[in-house]
Amino acid sequence: MLKSTKRIIIAATLSAGAVMANPAHAVAAAYTPESVCGAGFARVSDGSRPVKTSSGRVYGRVYLLYNRTTGYNCVTTIKSSFVGTGTYVSAWLETKAPRKSAKDAKSYRYYAGPVKLYAKDSCVAYWGVIKPNGHDPQAATGGRNTWGNCG
Template sequence: MARLASAALLATTLTALPATATAAASAGYTPEQVCGSGFGRVNGGTQPATDHKGIIQGYVYLLYNARTGENCVVTIKSNFVGQPTLTRATLFRQIIGQNPDKFEDEGAYKYYAGPVKAQAKGRCVIFHGLITNMRAGERSSASSIQAFGGSRDYGNCG
């Protein structure tokens, strides 16, 4: 009887693990939660981060707070969740006639990079994100996965 109960408990635990990891990745972190109160997604502000095979590894989000004039970028992983892998969120604020201002958060993160916030009322922005399977200090190799996403042109010129 004790063996049967142990086997049932082990089977339940093993079955529940993937659902728990998925729930933590999707329900636990939305871009609105990461950026904070008052931020909402902008039109075209949800972009997949895809690797060289076209596989989506996560998403890069651009949000805007109309009250404060701030933009916010966050990159949320859908693969390598819970593993501290190189993840980046970048925001470029356009300055006419000059190089853009760059705001960035990069590190070995388990779930997401960001929030990266910048005041950009009346200015256009570009946003980018990176998700990899590389751990801190690890060099790129043939088995490395690097997924990029974001905007190509300036937009959200609030």
């Protein structure tokens, strides 16, 4: 009985350690495009693209959302690699007519954005970049640089 109890305690301790080993990933999982952009924003069709290197490594995703009530679009780039570490992250949004653009870019631990522009009756393009510090100089990019989601 004593050996059995010890095994349970050791297993519980190891499990708790595994959960606590990387709290940054637990924090990052709490960020969704909807929580970053705010109330009323919903993902649009073709509104999620991987942010990846030329060799195919995915460092995160860039998201495009729209608020039907206000007519605003929102873009955020959320990291899935290097989470909790400050690395260069950007989120960029551009409207076709009238031509406007907005960008958020600097060192972030979890995500860049929200970047919002009024885009009712206009097409938009969006883009994201994640560039790790030092150990892997290859930048990851993704998004859509052609016009879409018009209206």
